[in-house]
Amino acid sequence: MVHTVGWPLSSDTYGGSFIYHLEDNQVAVGFVVGLDYTNPHLSPFEEFQRFKTHPKIRPTFEGGRRIAYGARALSEGGIQSIPKLTFPGGLLVGDTAGFLNVPKIKGTHTAMKSGIAAAEAVSALLASDAGGALEASDYRARLEASWLWDELARVRNIRPSFRWGLWGGIAYAGLDTYLLRGKAPWTMHHHADHEGLRKASEAPRIEYPKPDGSISFDRLSSVFLSSTIHEEDQPVHLRIVDERVPVTVNLAEFDAPEQRYCPAGVYEIVHDGDVDEPRLQINAQNCVHCKTCDIKDPSQNITWVTPEGGGGPNYPNM
Numbered sequence: 384m385v386h387t388v389g390w391p392l393s394s395d396t397y398g399g400s401f402i403y404h405l406e407d408n409q410v411a412v413g414f415v416v417g418l419d420y421t422n423p424h425l426s427p428f429e430e431f432q433r434f435k436t437h438p439k440i441r442p443t444f445e446g447g448r449r450i451a452y453g454a455r456a457l458s459e460g461g462i463q464s465i466p467k468l469t470f471p472g473g474l475l476v477g478d479t480a481g482f483l484n485v486p487k488i489k490g491t492h493t494a495m496k497s498g499i500a501a502a503e504a505v506s507a508l509l510a511s512d513a514g515g516a517l518e519a520s521d522y523r524a525r526l527e528a529s530w531l532w533d534e535l536a537r538v539r540n541i542r543p544s545f546r547w548g549l550w551g552g553i554a555y556a557g558l559d560t561y562l563l564r565g566k567a568p569w570t571m572h573h574h575a576d577h578e579g580l581r582k583a584s585e586a587p588r589i590e591y592p593k594p595d596g597s598i599s600f601d602r603l604s605s606v607f608l609s610s611t612i613h614e615e616d617q618p619v620h621l622r623i624v625d626e627r628v629p630v631t632v633n634l635a636e637f638d639a640p641e642q643r644y645c646p647a648g649v650y651e652i653v654h655d656g657d658v659d660e661p662r663l664q665i666n667a668q669n670c671v672h673c674k675t676c677d678i679k680d681p682s683q684n685i686t687w688v689t690p691e692g693g694g695g696p697n698y699p700n701m
């Protein structure tokens with residue numbers, strides 16, 4: 384198991400990698416990029432490809448074969464971002480509620496614990512005199528009394544401290560973890576990821592190397608390995624609120640960052656035929672359901688809705 388931070392990201396961008404060696408000579412490799420990155424020219428997918436070319440990492444993949452690909456957004460808000468957890472007839476568990484331990488990128492244990500607390504809250508409700516009530520309102524109190532709340536509270540300031548860059552974040556994380564033991568009397572807050580982008584003209588361009596087809600790859604051949612099969616004639620599940628904004632704002636000011644942050648190449652600025660007018664083309668059938676566009680679009684003009692059927696990515700070994 385290997386975890387890294389930083390390279391090839393610049394020190395003002397949060398992120399790092401994981402490499403897990405599995406059975407039968409298989410390797411799971413992934414690269415996390417904080418969606419509060421500020422350079423609109425950055426492509427998380429291309430950063431991942433570059434990561435694999437590092438001299439210490441490359442040998443792990445030489446002679447290997449890709450067998451699967453996927454992408455998703457992590458719920459990074461932590462305990463200070465947890466929403467109301469119950470509503471009539473339902474409640475939120477796991478990552479949906481934001482129970483990921485962000486510095487560790489671990490959330491299966493908290494997902495299970497919240498599922499247990501949810502089941503206990505619902506069964507107590509059903510067994511009580513208030514059995515007709517629809518909302519298991521004491522679910523949150525049950526969680527607050529458990530190790531889950533304590534664990535998330537202790538790590539709550541680690542991710543926000545990376546606002547001071549890689550080295551500032553590492554220094555703070557060491558102080559918070561080893562000296563303060565997660566009991567700092569303050570709580571740092573977050574900002575919306577889509578607000579962080581600088582104008583394209585103010586940010587350095589990033590030239591990514593072409594994929595070599597053995598260690599680094601292109602997006603479309605990667606999407607093929609996610610087993611995503613959407614019916615081509617279903618309604619587009621990526622809803623654009625104002626059809627003008629992708630060109631008048633996103634392209635004009637940010638060089639259409641959706642062309643780069645989407646890990647599936649769904650968004651393309653095209654110029655049709657003789658007409659030189661640019662327009663945004665949405666290849667919705669390629670979407671791997673990561674939800675990045677809903678989060679990172681600088682104008683908040685894209686809304687991801689559930690597509691028809693079960694045609695999204697299918698990760699058989701995950």
Ligand SMILES: Cc1cc2nc3c(=O)[nH]c(=O)nc-3n(C[C@H](O)[C@H](O)[C@H](O)COP(=O)(O)OP(=O)(O)OC[C@H]3O[C@@H](n4cnc5c(N)ncnc54)[C@H](O)[C@@H]3O)c2cc1C
Binds near residue numbers: 456457476478488689
């Ligand atoms: C790259 C990466 C590495 C990770 N590594 C670790 C690790 O090593 N250890 C660890 O503990 N945690 C790890 N995590 C975190 C862990 O995966 C999550 O915290 C955990 O899976 C959350 O479980 P969940 O049941 O809440 O959500 P999920 O596992 O995301 O399950 C939600 C399910 O709902 C389905 N779904 C979504 N929408 C619909 C719909 N409309 N209709 C029907 N079904 C739907 C999804 O397909 C999915 O199967 C990692 C996460 C990532 C992204």
Ligand code: SF4
Binds near residue numbers: 670675
């Ligand atoms: S369209 Fe949006 S949700 Fe789908 S893969 Fe691209 S960024 Fe992710």
